[in-house]
Amino acid sequence: MSLFGIRIRPHVEAELHSARQAESRGDAAAAFAHLERAHVLGQASTVQHVRVHGHMLAWALRHRRRRETWGQMLRIVGAATKTVLWVPVGNTGGANVSAFKPMPIADELQRVITAARR
Numbered sequence: 741m742s743l744f745g746i747r748i749r750p751h752v753e754a755e756l757h758s759a760r761q762a763e764s765r766g767d768a769a770a771a772f773a774h775l776e777r778a779h780v781l782g783q784a785s786t787v788q789h790v791r792v793h794g795h796m797l798a799w800a801l802r803h804r805r806r807r808e809t810w811g812q813m814l815r816i817v818g819a820a821t822k823t824v825l826w827v828p829v830g831n832t833g834g835a836n837v838s839a840f841k842p843m844p845i846a847d848e849l850q851r852v853i854t855a856a857r858r
Contacts, residue, residue, distance in 0.1 A: 741785065741787050742785055744784060744785055744856050744857055745782075745785030745786075745787050745788055747855075747856035747857075748781055748782055748784075748785055748788060748852070748853070748856040749782075749785075749788060751781050751782075751852050751856070752778045752781050752782040752788050752791070752792065755774045755775070755777045755778035755781065756774070756775070756778050756792070756795055758774040759771040759772070759774035759775050759778070759795065759799075762774060763799070763802075768799075768803055771799060772796075772799060772834065775792065775795055775796050775799060775833070775834075776832035776833060776834060777846075777849060778792045778795070779792045779793070779796070779831070779832055779833030780830055780831070780832060780833075780845055780846075780849050780853075781849055781852060781853060783819075783823070783827045783829075783831065783833070784823070784827060784853070785823070786819065786820065786823040786824060789819040789823045789827070790816060790819045790820050790823075792833065793812055793815045793816045793819050793833065794816065796808070796812045796815075796833060796834065797809065797812035797813060797816065800812055800835075807835050808834065808835045808836075810835070811834070811835025811839075812835065814839070815833065815835075815839055818839060828840050828841055828842040828843070829842045829843075829845065830842055830843035830844055830845040831843050
């Protein structure tokens, strides 16, 4: 795993933990929002990128979201094979947005990403 991947992992894990907590409260939308934040944080690391899409796929299956399920299956393949070449910076990773669309990054997430790159 890259140095960035090692440094960003605890932050990705914190968002995944928050997603699990939100889902346990029955708040599926908040859970997915945390998964999206985890995606933004980890997308520059192949390991973290694939890991987050795996969690998004599991969320989609639990909530029987067919479009999201298919979208995540495709994104897992893309994350595993293309992250080393290019990622659309800031993309939230859900099937509701183009997998190729760069998006703005929230300031607090950008600070974490910048610190992990140092």
